[in-house]
Amino acid sequence: MLESLRPALVITRREVRDQLRDWRIIFPIVILTLVFPFLANFAAAQMLNFVTKYGADIIGERLVPFLMMIVGFFPISVSLVMALETFVGERERGSIEPLLNTPLKDWQLYLGKLLAATVPPLVASYLGMGVYTGGLLLQGIPLPEINILLQVLVLTSAQAVMMVSGAVVVSSQTTSVRAANLLSSFIVIPTAFLIQGESVMMFWGTNDTLWYAVIGVVVLAVLLVRVGLANFRREELLGRDIDVLNVKWGWRVFKAQFTGGARTPWAWYAKSVGPTLRKMRKAILLAAVIGLVGVVVGYFQIERFNLPITETSLKEMDSRISQLVQMWPLFSFGPVLYIFWHNVRTLLLGMVLGLVSFSILGMIPLFGTTGVIGYLMALLSTNGLPVWNYAMFILPHGVLEIPALVLASAAVLQSGAILATPSPGKSIGQTWLESLADWCKVMVGLVVPALLVAAMIEAWFTPRIAALFF
Amino acid sequence: MIYTENLTKKFNEFVAVNNVNLDVPAGQVLVLLGPNGAGKTTTVRMLDSILVPTEGRAVVAGYDVVKDAEAVRSRVGVLTEHHGLYGRMNGDEYLEFFGELYGLPRPVYLERIDQLLKQVGMDFARSQRLGEYSKGMRQKLSLVRSMLHDPPVLLLDEPTSAMDPESARMVRDAIKDLRSGDRTILLCTHNLQEAEELADQVAIIWHGQIIANGPLQEMKAGLLGPVEYEARVVHHLDGWEGRLSKGVFLTGRGEDWLRFKIEEPRETTPRLLRKLLRDRLDVISFREVPHTLEQAYLKAVSQVQKEQESDQERKEDQELEVDHA
Numbered sequence: 158m159l160e161s162l163r164p165a166l167v168i169t170r171r172e173v174r175d176q177l178r179d180w181r182i183i184f185p186i187v188i189l190t191l192v193f194p195f196l197a198n199f200a201a202a203q204m205l206n207f208v209t210k211y212g213a214d215i216i217g218e219r220l221v222p223f224l225m226m227i228v229g230f231f232p233i234s235v236s237l238v239m240a241l242e243t244f245v246g247e248r249e250r251g252s253i254e255p256l257l258n259t260p261l262k263d264w265q266l267y268l269g270k271l272l273a274a275t276v277p278p279l280v281a282s283y284l285g286m287g288v289y290t291g292g293l294l295l296q297g298i299p300l301p302e303i304n305i306l307l308q309v310l311v312l313t314s315a316q317a318v319m320m321v322s323g324a325v326v327v328s329s330q331t332t333s334v335r336a337a338n339l340l341s342s343f344i345v346i347p348t349a350f351l352i353q354g355e356s357v358m359m360f361w362g363t364n365d366t367l368w369y370a371v372i373g374v375v376v377l378a379v380l381l382v383r384v385g386l387a388n389f390r391r392e393e394l395l396g397r398d399i400d401v402l403n404v405k406w407g408w409r410v411f412k413a414q415f416t417g418g419a420r421t422p423w424a425w426y427a428k429s430v431g432p433t434l435r436k437m438r439k440a441i442l443l444a445a446v447i448g449l450v451g452v453v454v455g456y457f458q459i460e461r462f463n464l465p466i467t468e469t470s471l472k473e474m475d476s477r478i479s480q481l482v483q484m485w486p487l488f489s490f491g492p493v494l495y496i497f498w499h500n501v502r503t504l505l506l507g508m509v510l511g512l513v514s515f516s517i518l519g520m521i522p523l524f525g526t527t528g529v530i531g532y533l534m535a536l537l538s539t540n541g542l543p544v545w546n547y548a549m550f551i552l553p554h555g556v557l558e559i560p561a562l563v564l565a566s567a568a569v570l571q572s573g574a575i576l577a578t579p580s581p582g583k584s585i586g587q588t589w590l591e592s593l594a595d596w597c598k599v600m601v602g603l604v605v606p607a608l609l610v611a612a613m614i615e616a617w618f619t620p621r622i623a624a625l626f627f
Numbered sequence: 628m629i630y631t632e633n634l635t636k637k638f639n640e641f642v643a644v645n646n647v648n649l650d651v652p653a654g655q656v657l658v659l660l661g662p663n664g665a666g667k668t669t670t671v672r673m674l675d676s677i678l679v680p681t682e683g684r685a686v687v688a689g690y691d692v693v694k695d696a697e698a699v700r701s702r703v704g705v706l707t708e709h710h711g712l713y714g715r716m717n718g719d720e721y722l723e724f725f726g727e728l729y730g731l732p733r734p735v736y737l738e739r740i741d742q743l744l745k746q747v748g749m750d751f752a753r754s755q756r757l758g759e760y761s762k763g764m765r766q767k768l769s770l771v772r773s774m775l776h777d778p779p780v781l782l783l784d785e786p787t788s789a790m791d792p793e794s795a796r797m798v799r800d801a802i803k804d805l806r807s808g809d810r811t812i813l814l815c816t817h818n819l820q821e822a823e824e825l826a827d828q829v830a831i832i833w834h835g836q837i838i839a840n841g842p843l844q845e846m847k848a849g850l851l852g853p854v855e856y857e858a859r860v861v862h863h864l865d866g867w868e869g870r871l872s873k874g875v876f877l878t879g880r881g882e883d884w885l886r887f888k889i890e891e892p893r894e895t896t897p898r899l900l901r902k903l904l905r906d907r908l909d910v911i912s913f914r915e916v917p918h919t920l921e922q923a924y925l926k927a928v929s930q931v932q933k934e935q936e937s938d939q940e941r942k943e944d945q946e947l948e949v950d951h952a
Contacts, residue, residue: 164727164730167724167728168728171716171724175713175715175716247711250709250711251707251710251711252712252713253711254705254707254709254711255705255707255711255725255769255772257677258675258677258703258705258707259700259701259725259729260697260698260700260701260728260729260730261728391677391678392677392679395672395678403639406639406640
């Protein structure tokens with residue numbers, strides 16, 4: 158193992174040595190490491206004095222670790238520039254080809270460069286945080302708890318890895334540093350939002366809440382490293398010569414994957430939709446498990462949010478169902494389209510969220526829906542009400558709607574898994590288009606028709622069936 | 628040492644290399660000759676296991692370029708068109724870095740660096756920053772890098788492109804020095820003079836296809852036919868209408884020169900000379916006019932173009948017939 162790491166470390170050593178000879182890299186790192194922490198110390202001391210005067214000690218307590226996070230973040234922001242330079246910059250200057258000609262494995266080259274872009278800014282970041290902590294001690298300001306210090310350290314490290322591996326993905330799609338810099342806003346903007354979110358958690362949340370952010374960032378960093386590895390291939394690095402948008406080719410790839418060569422709708426279901434579903438077996442299973450976990454998590458939320466059901470509200474149930482039956486007359490398409498569009502829109506949002514988070518956030522619609530079901534079940538049973546009677550509000554249309562939701566979520570999961578897996582002989586663009594085509598196939602062939610029928614049942618029959626039970 | 632069978636590379640729908648067949652034995656220099664964009668670099672990248680062929684196969688130094696990619700890369704030295712050196716490193720640091728990447732023991736690569744730098748006359752610049760190197764020096768250093776692990780196969784992609792004549796000569800001489808009995812060299816170039824100077828075999832690549840391939844002299848003879856002979860005379864040839872003997876054909880004439888194609892030179896040339904003298908032509912020189920690679924190259928390209936044009940016409944005719952039908 159150590160022997161196979163050696164070539165990666167040779168790459169890292171050369172790159173770090175090269176960076177240390179470039180004053181344009183050294184100068185900002187030194188400033189951010191040695192000067193900025195003193196400014197942060199000064200700001201912390203002033204703020205603490207100010208807020209203590211007004212009895213807002215808690216703000217001071219939260220401000221100290223917050224400033225530490227900022228002191229640590231500034232040097233690692235340089236890692237993004239370094240990563241773009243070390244990956245796409247080498248490619249632009251033509252110096253990557255001699256490296257690709259060596260017996261190095263793709264992962265060794267990737268790891269060597271990943272370490273070279275991550276380690277120096279991280280060392281600078283730790284030094285900066287060290288200087289800041291030293292300053293706090295000298296000024297007699299109490300240090301944050303060890304738990305918080307650990308959170309800040311892990312967050313900073315994971316963010317550096319996340320930004321660098323994001324930069325590798327960006328680099329694999331461009332041929333010039335200029336183009337990579339333009340695309341890097343896809344890393345900078347989400348990271349800025351992330352920092353804002355973390356800051357909010359630091360000030361208003363509990364210590365435990367920030368651990369969720371730590372876990373989220375670590376998972377995202379691991380996934381990005383995986384995607385970077387999947388796309389850091391010699392073929393991909395040298396095969397792309399110019400950045401052009403080939404709409405014709407894109408459409409052909411999408412169409413071929415979507416139709417699967419079928420000419421009739423029946424053949425399409427047999428030749429294209431069927432094999433895609435078989436391919437998605439594991440994703441469907443995982444989505445179903447996520448749905449079940451959602452039910453369980455929702456069920457146990459009753460301990461935190463126990464809403465009492467009053468007798469008056471139960472009495473009103475009958476009249477509400479009657480109102481609904483009147484509002485949604487049989488075979489009227491208005492409410493059907495309203496329900497249908499609402500569901501489709503939610504799944505579209507899930508797809509968009511999934512796209513930017515390797516499917517993780519794409520699970521929100523499924524998890525949220527099943528979570529609400531679990532919570533309602535718990536609410537009914539804790540209030541001594543018959544669960545099965547109330548299930549009639551969901552079951553008639555849910556029989557179609559929930560499997561459709563599971564399928565759509567599985568398609569999003571599958572897209573994320575494909576993006577994070579090496580696809581030999583295929584570019585990232587082709588992989589992305591094919592997984593989008595698969596998602597569209599599942600949506601058009603199964604989910605959308607099921608949601609339409611479910612919306613008809615929900616609007617026309619569910620209130621009437623529910624009325625029979627009350 | 629280098630063997631390819633229907634080697635093909637497609638980028639989406641663009642066919643960069645189409646059914647390339649090569650067979651270069653050990654100790655030979657094959658020059659892959661073709662214009663920019665003909666598919667030379669893509670071929671080299673496939674032979675070095677950087678790009679995966681879309682179809683066909685290639686075996687380099689006894690290893691399959693797809694199945695044994697790492698074994699191929701450790702037995703091949705590549706000189707890329709763009710040297711891509713690191714400007715802040717010096718010559719020694721740069722070569723030591725690659726010595727480590729090739730997994731050579733330190734004493735071995737230090738010795739090789741010494742030996743190769745002396746061989747290409749670059750010993751004086753080893754502690755100089757690469758950013759300060761001239762183009763010729765950079766290319767020579769890249770050549771040393773490609774030779775560091777003593778590979779049995781060398782792939783040289785446009786080693787002298789965009790170089791001044793002096794630097795190009797330096798690099799060409801260095802390549803000549805690297806020829807040895809068991810080392811196979813594939814050299815890509817669009818420089819005909821360079822190809823003629825260095826080649827044992829030539830393959831002409833055009834729009835991704837090999838349109839002519841073989842030992843240099845055989846290929847010239849195959850494309851251009853037998854060599855021609857030229858006679859120069861003292862006086863003008865006005866009015867000379869000499870009848871030529873069997874097996875001799877007049878292929879051109881000027882004010883004071885005649886050019887012939889001769890079928891059996893050993894038998895026919897003496898007869899021709901006697902005839903010229905009998906016709907009272909004062910011959911001052913009689914020499915063989917060698918075919919140049921340029922002529923062969925242009926002939927090969929024009930043949931392919933003609934074939935393509937006639938194919939196109941045939942296709943259009945067929946389409947017209949279908950329309951009429």
